Amino acid sequence: MHINTKAYGGLEIDERQKITFPAGLLGFEECREWALLDSDKPPFFWLQSLESRDLAFILIDPFTFRPDFALSADGSELRAIGAAGPADALIFAIVTIPPGGALMTANLQGPLVINRETRTGLQAILSDPRWQTRHDIRAELAAARKAPC
Numbered sequence: 001m002h003i004n005t006k007a008y009g010g011l012e013i014d015e016r017q018k019i020t021f022p023a024g025l026l027g028f029e030e031c032r033e034w035a036l037l038d039s040d041k042p043p044f045f046w047l048q049s050l051e052s053r054d055l056a057f058i059l060i061d062p063f064t065f066r067p068d069f070a071l072s073a074d075g076s077e078l079r080a081i082g083a084a085g086p087a088d089a090l091i092f093a094i095v096t097i098p099p100g101g102a103l104m105t106a107n108l109q110g111p112l113v114i115n116r117e118t119r120t121g122l123q124a125i126l127s128d129p130r131w132q133t134r135h136d137i138r139a140e141l142a143a144a145r146k147a148p149c
Helices: 076-080 137-146
Strands: 002-005 009-012 018-020 033-038 044-049 056-060 089-096 105-115 121-123
Touching: 002 033, 002 044, 044 089, 076 105
Parallel strands: none
Antiparallel strands: 002 009, 018 033, 033 044, 044 056, 056 089, 089 105, 105 121
16 A cells, blocks of 8 residues: 655555554544554654645654553453453554654553554543653653663
């Protein structure tokens, strides 16, 4: 499948990279078809809208910098996308990098949850006070490295 991307221009992708968010994402409810792309700068990924070339988000697996990250205790996010358990889902946080890139943050209050098999996703809204919209990725990576085993 050929797509036009914000980061890489024209690109061929596999159909398995296509993700559907039936309710869209917060603020972008009209955009429901997306492609999940590897970034040339791991551990990041791109979520590219298939409906708007100029709409793309940088993503990160939250467990990369917050090994204690968890969805709600009742697992409602997983059930909503038809996933039986955490192993059936991909979880990502949307990254914000302001001009200059000094403070790179991730939104753990509104993670993306994607069923690996059906490639259907949603943006969860978590009420756990540990998860905020602006987690400093670099600071939390440094803290995780210093944590005792």
